[in-house]
Amino acid sequence: xxxxxxxxxxxxxxxxxxxxxxxxxxxxxxxxxxxxxxxxxxxxxxxxxxxxxxxxxxxxxxxxxxxxxxxxxxxxxxxxxxxxxxxxxxxxxxxxxxxxxxxxxxxxxxxxxxxxxxxxxxxxxxxxxxxxxxxxxxxxxxxxxxxxxxxxxxxxxxxxxxxxxxxxxxxxxxxxxxxxxxxxxxxxxxxxxxxxxxxxxxxxxxxxxxxxxxxxxxxxxxxxxxxxxxxxxxxxxxxxx
Amino acid sequence: xxxxxxxxxxxxxxxxxxxxxxxxxxxxxxxxxxxxxxxxxxxxxxxxxxxxxxxxxxxxxxxxxxxxxxxxxxxxxxxxxxxxxxxxxxxxxxxxxxxxxxxxxxxxxxxxxxxxxxxxxxxxxxxxxxxxxxxxxxxxxxxxxxxxxxxxxxxxxxxxxxxxxxxxxxxxxxxxxxxxxxxxxxxxxxxxxxxxxxxxxxxxxxxxxxxxxxxxxxxxxxxxxxxxxxxxxxxxxxxxxxxxxxxxxxxxxxx
Amino acid sequence: xxxxxxxxxxxxxxxxxxxxxxxxxxxxxxxxxxxxxxxxxxxxxxxxxxxxxxxxxxxxxxxxxxxxxxxxxxxxxxxxxxxxxxxxxxxxxxxxxxxxxxxxxxxxxxxxxxxxxxxxxxxxxxxxxxxxxxxxxxxxxxxxxxxxxxxxxxxxxxxxxxxxxxxxxxxxxxxxxxxxxxxxxxxxxxxxxxxxxxxxxxxxxxxxxxxxxxxxxxxxxxxxxxxxxxxxxxxxxxxxxxxxxxxxxxxxxxxxxxxxxxxxxxxxxxxxxxxxxxxxxxxxxxxxxxxxxxxxxxxxxxxxxxxxxxxxxxxxxxxxxxxxxxxxxxxxxxxxxxxxxxxxxxxxxxxxxxxxxxxxxxxxxxxxxxxxxxxxxxxxxxxxxxxxxxxxxxxxxxxxxxxxxxxxxxx
Numbered sequence: 001x002x003x004x005x006x007x008x009x010x011x012x013x014x015x016x017x018x019x020x021x022x023x024x025x026x027x028x029x030x031x032x033x034x035x036x037x038x039x040x041x042x043x044x045x046x047x048x049x050x051x052x053x054x055x056x057x058x059x060x061x062x063x064x065x066x067x068x069x070x071x072x073x074x075x076x077x078x079x080x081x082x083x084x085x086x087x088x089x090x091x092x093x094x095x096x097x098x099x100x101x102x103x104x105x106x107x108x109x110x111x112x113x114x115x116x117x118x119x120x121x122x123x124x125x126x127x128x129x130x131x132x133x134x135x136x137x138x139x140x141x142x143x144x145x146x147x148x149x150x151x152x153x154x155x156x157x158x159x160x161x162x163x164x165x166x167x168x169x170x171x172x173x174x175x176x177x178x179x180x181x182x183x184x185x186x187x188x189x190x191x192x193x194x195x196x197x198x199x200x201x202x203x204x205x206x207x208x209x210x211x212x213x214x215x216x217x218x219x220x221x222x223x224x225x226x227x228x229x230x231x232x233x234x235x236x237x238x239x240x241x
Numbered sequence: 242x243x244x245x246x247x248x249x250x251x252x253x254x255x256x257x258x259x260x261x262x263x264x265x266x267x268x269x270x271x272x273x274x275x276x277x278x279x280x281x282x283x284x285x286x287x288x289x290x291x292x293x294x295x296x297x298x299x300x301x302x303x304x305x306x307x308x309x310x311x312x313x314x315x316x317x318x319x320x321x322x323x324x325x326x327x328x329x330x331x332x333x334x335x336x337x338x339x340x341x342x343x344x345x346x347x348x349x350x351x352x353x354x355x356x357x358x359x360x361x362x363x364x365x366x367x368x369x370x371x372x373x374x375x376x377x378x379x380x381x382x383x384x385x386x387x388x389x390x391x392x393x394x395x396x397x398x399x400x401x402x403x404x405x406x407x408x409x410x411x412x413x414x415x416x417x418x419x420x421x422x423x424x425x426x427x428x429x430x431x432x433x434x435x436x437x438x439x440x441x442x443x444x445x446x447x448x449x450x451x452x453x454x455x456x457x458x459x460x461x462x463x464x465x466x467x468x469x470x471x472x473x474x475x476x477x478x479x480x481x482x483x484x485x486x487x488x489x490x491x492x493x494x495x496x
Numbered sequence: 497x498x499x500x501x502x503x504x505x506x507x508x509x510x511x512x513x514x515x516x517x518x519x520x521x522x523x524x525x526x527x528x529x530x531x532x533x534x535x536x537x538x539x540x541x542x543x544x545x546x547x548x549x550x551x552x553x554x555x556x557x558x559x560x561x562x563x564x565x566x567x568x569x570x571x572x573x574x575x576x577x578x579x580x581x582x583x584x585x586x587x588x589x590x591x592x593x594x595x596x597x598x599x600x601x602x603x604x605x606x607x608x609x610x611x612x613x614x615x616x617x618x619x620x621x622x623x624x625x626x627x628x629x630x631x632x633x634x635x636x637x638x639x640x641x642x643x644x645x646x647x648x649x650x651x652x653x654x655x656x657x658x659x660x661x662x663x664x665x666x667x668x669x670x671x672x673x674x675x676x677x678x679x680x681x682x683x684x685x686x687x688x689x690x691x692x693x694x695x696x697x698x699x700x701x702x703x704x705x706x707x708x709x710x711x712x713x714x715x716x717x718x719x720x721x722x723x724x725x726x727x728x729x730x731x732x733x734x735x736x737x738x739x740x741x742x743x744x745x746x747x748x749x750x751x752x753x754x755x756x757x758x759x760x761x762x763x764x765x766x767x768x769x770x771x772x773x774x775x776x777x778x779x780x781x782x783x784x785x786x787x788x789x790x791x792x793x794x795x796x797x798x799x800x801x802x803x804x805x806x807x808x809x810x811x812x813x814x815x816x817x818x819x820x821x822x823x824x825x826x827x828x829x830x831x832x833x834x835x836x837x838x839x840x841x842x843x844x845x846x847x848x849x850x851x852x853x854x855x856x857x858x859x860x861x862x863x864x865x866x867x868x869x870x871x872x873x874x875x876x877x878x879x880x881x882x883x884x885x886x887x888x889x890x891x892x893x894x895x896x897x898x899x900x901x902x903x904x905x906x907x
Contacts, residue, residue: 011495049318050319050495069321069323071321072319073321075319077319083312084313085248085313086256087253092248092251093248095248097320100321285872289872289877407870411867414864414866425866426869430869436870439873440869456745456868457745459869
């Protein structure tokens with residue numbers, strides 16, 4: 001689904017991604033993990049075309065994303081923090097998004113109903129709580145039934161009920177056609193939702209295989225412990241504070 | 242572009258700051274006309290306000306707005322939309338919103354109190370300056386990731402065009418005061434949209450007689466149809482130049 | 497008393513002896529020319545209504561031409577109308593139109609050469625090259641005439657009332673418009689110009705040089721191409737005149753060049769580009785004038801000295817005073833300045849701190865004319881404000897030590 005080759009990105013002298021080679025396959029769910037500043041967000045933003053890499057290539061569905069924007073119709077993106085124009089109503093936001101892809105009619109409004117967003121569609125964005133805005137972001141990500149879903153910290157800021165509803169939705173949508181890329185600090189979430197793990201550290205991939213393999217390698221049954229044991233195995237010099 | 246612009250514009254015109262700006266301009270315009278019985282004089286006083294306040298508000302507000310809508314732009318950029326589209330939608334909607342504020346704050350009362358050719362120019366030039374300084378604000382905003390620094394650059398732009406540049410001009414005129422400077426000052430005028438705006442309005446206000454030989458020279462130049470087209474073209478260049486430079490940077494920028 | 501009676505008697509006799517010759521299509525005299533040639537000294541030629549096209553009429557005897565209901569004397573755009581070369585001639589109530597146009601000769605409606613005691617009263621002049629042209633003619637009275645021409649350019653037209661080498665003439669209640677100069681004096685002395693209205697002339701409303709000891713009062717000079725210019729003269733008295741709307745890049749309310757020992761008092765200057773421009777003027781007094789809404793109220797070149805500005809009103813002018821030098825040889829005192837921001841603690845209606853009427857930017861413009869491109873810019877505003885607080889470039893000594901707190905009740 002997504003093929004990344006020799007991806008390099010640096011901000012000034014700071015090299016954020018170092019020769020990343022990745023292959024996200026159709027029908028799999030990937031957890032992208034790593035300490036703060038390891039390059040997770042940069043990697044995601046590179047896939048979305050928000051960050052322009054210095055070298056290397058990214059292909060989505062076999063086509064290079066360089067100088068292309070149409071490929072983004074295959075991607076649903078839920079950002080870590082969603083900010084929307086203050087005076088815009090929820091309803092308008094959804095209308096605008098639908099306007100942008102007016103060729104797409106079979107929208108998925110499950111989450112809108114689930115989060116009861118349709119009942120507050122006249123509320124202005126600046127009146128919403130952070131959690132409600134996250135609900136809006138989540139609903140938007142799923143709206144166009146995209147084959148690729150990129151969720152950046154999806155459950156952060158959501159109340160337990162909503163988080164559970166979102167997780168259910170993710171599980172429900174995890175079919176053979178879909179690819180999920182999820183970053184989270186809540187390891188228990190990832191345990192349930194993903195089958196594969198990409199672990200980044202200082203811009204390099206430390207681990208890229210299935211979670212089952214990870215557990216087997218480390219002999220741990222819980223993802224959190226398994227991850228902790230990867231971190232232990234890194235040489236001290238490579239660890240970031 | 243129109244689709245996105247429509248929604249952003251809708252958001253902008255209900256922005257509290259834009260409303261306050263409209264109200265401020267309205268208050269200034271009305272008080273100018275109630276304080277001075279001579280409408281020509283009020284137009285001059287109003288011109289001073291317009292030349293100072295419109296660029297300042299345009300550039301500072303736009304810079305702040307750009308950073309406030311950073312996450313939203315990020316969100317939009319993750320959609321199947323061209324960057325160019327989002328950029329120009331943002332630019333147009335901010336410019337139009339501020340122009341609407343200017344038009345309802347200044348142009349509307351002007352049309353009621355004192356509508357003539359010079360006020361028409363004042364209105365036209367106010368809108369032009371709005372578009373120019375919004376474009377400059379975009380240039381300042383894409384230059385850096387840091388909001389505070391961008392506002393600093395924006396203020397510097399304003400300070401430069403409103404004051405520093407005139408100081409430099411005065412210094413140049415002083416240094417070369419023994420030479421005929423009319424053509425030189427004419428090109429110096431073109432290099433600063435605020436100066437150009439001021440001179441075009443002053444020449445329309447029948448005070449050109451006070452500007453001596455230089456004024457006559459300017460009147461000759463700007464009074465003709467060619468001069469008007471020239472000044473409009475220069476203004477448009479002042480819109481396009483920062484806008485397109487910023488556009489290039491925006492398209493290559495990491496959001 | 498007896499003498500007066502005797503003179504009165506003589507005049508009566510003279511009147512009784514004088515004949516009246518009537519001119520009209522149906523009278524004995526069909527033409528003015530024939531009547532003039534038939535008239536004797538002291539006779540009156542009475543011209544009845546009609547249009548008379550008789551070319552140039554030369555008057556060489558002391559007679560009166562009296563028009564009834566404005567008979568029209570038409571020069572057919574070819575001729576001078578009346579050439580007067582005698583003393584004690586009167587021209588009254590005639591409408592003179594369409595004189596010829598001359599680039600070498602000063603073709604006029606009335607051309608008086610060495611004519612003493614000429615009276616030109618209540619005539620109308622329409623489309624004349626020169627209206628009234630006086631040379632070497634003294635004790636002339638020109639009153640109640642209306643002169644109007646429609647020239648498009650300065651070189652296509654002569655002056656309205658033109659006087660050269662005259663003495664003791666009196667110009668009163670005339671209206672002059674559309675000529676080159678409304679009233680033009682050269683070597684005219686001891687004369688009075690009053691209650692005239694000179695407006696919309698191509699060049700100057702009033703223009704004189706080498707004309708000493710004349711009085712100009714209660715005149716209005718409005719919307720003339722270049723305002724009023726007076727030069728090379730001493731002992732001018734100008735009072736109660738109005739200088740209005742002389743607006744243009746080379747237009748002056750009153751341009752004074754080499755004027756000495758004169759009095760300019762109680763005049764009003766309204767909406768002129770430069771109300772008073774002075775060059776090489778000495779020892780003149782400017783008192784109780786009002787300057788209102790002018791570009792510059794007073795522009796004094798540095799070659800002026802000993803002039804006094806006292807008790808004038810300066811209201812709503814862009815610049816109150818400008819000068820191109822730093823030497824201060826003129827006095828400014830007790831004027832009212834609407835730009836004055838001082839205070840008056842002892843309530844004597846005199847400001848306690850001096851006022852500096854010359855602002856920085858007006859100095860800058862004088863020295864560097866192209867800096868006018870910065871006019872009304874924020875920078876200039878700030879420069880002027882800072883200069884007001886700490887004068888450094890503007891002449892420190894040029895100041896009004898007793899600025900009035902209230903404007904004077906003037907014209």
